[in-house]
């Protein structure tokens with residue numbers, strides 16, 4: 001393979017392995033199935049607000065703080081410690097899409 005060809009292959013592999021940090025709402029939907037074990041989906045039920053009613057930035061910040069341990073909740077710390085920055089962005093994007101669909105916020 002030529003050097004140029006090899007470089008092109010390497011570049012395309014890097015592009016696949018490191019997607020831009022913007023979220024992917026479809027991936028967020030997949031991740032969010034876990035959230036609905038505790039958070040209501042759709043209309044408010046009980047004390048916890050449905051996630052799609054929270055502002056996007058608020059969700060991102062809350063998840064980062066739970067992950068870092070600077071915001072205290074055992075359940076959420078256990079959930080958030082497995083989330084990458086990309087996961088968090090994708091979740092926030094998904095809840096934003098859901099908000100637009102359900103007419104929240």
Ligand code: HEC
Pocket residue numbers: 031032034035036037038039048049051054058059062063073075076079091
């Ligand atoms: C095991 C139950 C559980 C699961 C699963 C769970 N949460 Fe939570 N979540 C909680 C609890 C409990 C709180 C704390 C509510 C409070 O502090 O009043 C919370 C709080 C939050 C908050 C802050 C809400 C606020 O009003 O400040 C966000 C954002 C959040 N969760 C997002 C998520 C996301 C996204 C997922 C899925 C990746 C998720 N949670 C999965 C139980 C859960």
